Amino acid sequence: MTSTPAAPTKRPRLGDHSADHRLILLAGMALGVGAAGAVGAWLLLRLISLATNLFWFGRFATAEALITDSAVGLGVIAIPVIGSVIVGLMARFGSEKIRGHGIPEAIEAILYGESRLSLKVALLKPLSSAISIGSGGPFGAEGPIIMTGGALGSLFAQCFHLSAAERKTLLVAGAASGMTAIFGTPFAAILLAIEVLLFEWKPRSFVPVVAAVMVSWTCRPLLIGAGPMFPFAASLPAGAWPVLAAAGIGCLVGLEAALLSSILYRIEDAFHRLPLHWMWWPAIGALAVGVGGLIDPRVLGAGYANIQSMLDGSMTLKMILLLLVVKAAVWLIALGSGTSGGVLAPLLILGGATGCFVGHWLPGDAGFWAMIGMAGIMSGAMRAPMTGALFAAELTGRFEALPLTVAAAAAAYGISVLIMRRSILTEKIARRGRHILQEYTVDPLDLMQAHQIMTSGPKTLPGDMSIPSALAFFRDEARHRSYPVVDEQDRLLGLVSRSDALRWQNGNVPDNATLAETLSDISQPAVHADTPSGEIADLIIATGIGRVPVIDAQTRRVIGIVSRQDLLKARSVSRSSETLRSRAIGQ
Structure with a gap:
């Protein structure tokens, strides 16, 4: 029987990115999805206003209302x-997924739920959030709109034949477009998608997210309004010292963020120890909210007026x-109640209050340091x-302050990652038994090619070797x-393994048969x-073959x-580059 060399896998078309026409x-x-996210944001704001008017003023209206203007006494x-x-x-009777602040649930759906969110969540999340905030809950609309916009994107994606990664892209596009419509912060929404939700930086996801955000940003003036959400006139301090001051405030609020996260989950643990069904926990947390409202009515509701x-x-x-004290207390207790x-x-209120407080002892306007x-x-x-x-620069329209906001953000980030293992978002997911790594690195297998990791000159068997000899x-x-x-000519005919040898030993294979004749029909x-x-790893998983031959592109040897x-070993080499330390100069 004539043997023909085995055909190799298709030669890869190498490039910087993996995008194709599906982009x-x-x-x-x-x-x-972007248009739907903008409409969803508008609807959420109207629902919050409606709930606020119903609960605090007894009127059916969607005009913006401030809880501090109500006179309900002990109500x-x-x-x-x-x-x-x-x-x-x-x-309890709708969907348990509406509990919490929305972003951890969106992350969990992306990483572990194939980016599938239900219609029930898309309907109940904005409604429940509107009731919660409208009745005085000390929350904002960003978490709910991220979950709602994400649900809209996921539902739209589920109508088509898409992969889980493509559904993720549209889910995040919906979330980012909703955030853009609420706050008017398109750049920050795109960065939030990259830093928190996408867990990748690829053209496949980046370009659609930007497209959705731009549509939402275009629709926002028609639905909600134009311009920065919190404009203010404080002047930018001059000189080099403001950078150090901003970094110092960043360190302080970084500690504050870690403290708030720790207290939040201690409170959540305390609620889990209560001998009551979790359905009643929010009502218990709301008692603390009501008491806080008696002390300072400004802590009720989203509190955007406080930021201004x-x-x-x-x-x-x-x-x-x-x-600062009362808002932190009522927010932590209410959020911990689920x-x-x-x-x-x-x-934003707590960080702004800290910056504003410190700013009273710094040159310049205290409002600037609040930002x-x-x-x-x-x-x-x-x-x-x-x-x-x-986000801070876009909210206020003060883009000239970006160097200082970057200094504060970097300092807070450094402090936070050093003293707190997980963020306030990922801690909730970790408590459900899932580990998340929020560091984006290039897979070492995608950086290295076959010639860099292969064993050269491997032992081969001639095609004319008889089966008994094999x-x-x-x-x-x-x-x-x-x-x-x-x-x-040393061209690949196939691969022979111990399992083949066992099969031949127990089967009816002629003694004069050769390896080439036996393997000629095997791909x-x-x-x-x-x-x-990385492609070789995928090939090994797909075929179950533990050793893959490398052949010359021209001769197929x-x-x-x-x-x-x-x-x-390729992964080990990459890891050692991070852990092995040596001095390069003077050796």
């Missing part, structure tokens, strides 16, 4: 409890301290330094489980010298072989 398809689909305690009971019922007041410098030290609400607005505190605490708590720096070889000499079989995967190691051990 255009996803970007086109993201345009619709300030009852109203948050009523709202929380409703949210608890919705979570701090930036304008219209708060006294006493007002700032009261807001109700529906976000973390970003409370963090620096906002940038720092978002970075430290959410582990999103670039998002925090740009059986004797595997019995007495073989050191590996498999060997390449080659013809007279043998092979790779080229420039094949990325066997020049090496890559085993599982070689792939593991």
Whole structure:
């Protein structure tokens, strides 16, 4: 029987990125997701206003209303409890996924749920959040809109034949577009997608997210309004010292972020020890919210007016301290109880209050240092330094302050990662038994090619070797489980393994049969010298073959072989570059 050399796998088309024509398809689909996210944000804001008017003023209206303008007396305690009971019922009999602040749930759906979110979540999350915030819950709208926008993107994606990675792209596109519509911060929304939600930086995901965000940003003036959300007129301090001051505030709010996260999960643990069904926990947390409202009504609701007041410098030290302490207490207790609400607005208030307080002893306007505190605490708590720096600048329209917000964000980020193992977002996921690494690195297998990790000049078996000789070889000499079989020109014919030898020993194979005749009809995967190691790993998993021959692209001669051990050594080399320390100069 004539033997033909085995055909290698398709030679890879190497490039800097893995994008293909589906990038255009996803970007086109993201345009619709972006519009849906903007409409979802508008609807969420209207629902919050409606709930606020119903709970605190007894009127059916969607005009913006401030809880501090209401006069309900001791009803300030009852109203948050009523709202929380409703949210608890919705979570128990609707969907438990509406509990919490939304971003951890979105991350978990992305990493472990194939980016599938249900219609029930898309409907109940904004409604429950509106009830929670409208009844006085000390939360913001960003967490709910990220979950709601993500659900809209996921639902749209599930209508088509897409991969889990492509669904993730549209889910995150919906989340980022919702955040853009709420806050008018397109750049920060894109960075939040990269730093917190996507767990990759690829054209396949980046371009569609940008497309969705741009659509949402275009729709925002028509639905919600134009311009920065919190404009203020404080002047930028001159000189070099503000950079050091900003970094110092960043360190302070980084410590604050770690403390808040630690207290939050201690409170959550305390609720888990209660002898009551979790449905009632939000009502218990709402009692603390009501008491806090009696002490300082400004802690109720999202509190965006507080942010504006701090930036304008219209708060006294006493007002700032009261807001800082009471807001932190009611927010931590309410969030620890498992109700529906976000973390970003409370963090901005707490970080802004810290910066504003310190700013009273620094040159310049205290409101400016409030903005620096906002940038720092978002970075430290959410582990999103670039998002925090740009978010503060976009919210206020003060882009000239970016160097200082970056200094604060970097300092807070450094402090946070050194003293806190996980962020306020990922700690919740870790408590469900899942580990997340928030560091983006290039896979060493994608950096190295076959010729860099292969064993050169491997032992081969001639195609004219008889089956009895092959059986004797595997019995007495073989050191590996498999060997390449080659013809007279060393061209690959196939791969013979110990399992083949056992099959031949127990089967009816003629004694005069050769390896070439026996393996001639078997397709043998092979790779080229420039094949990325990651593709070889995928090939080993797909075929179950532990050793893959490497052949010359022109002659198809066997020049090496890559085993599982070689792939593991590639990863070990990469890891040693981070852990092995030596001095290069003077050696």
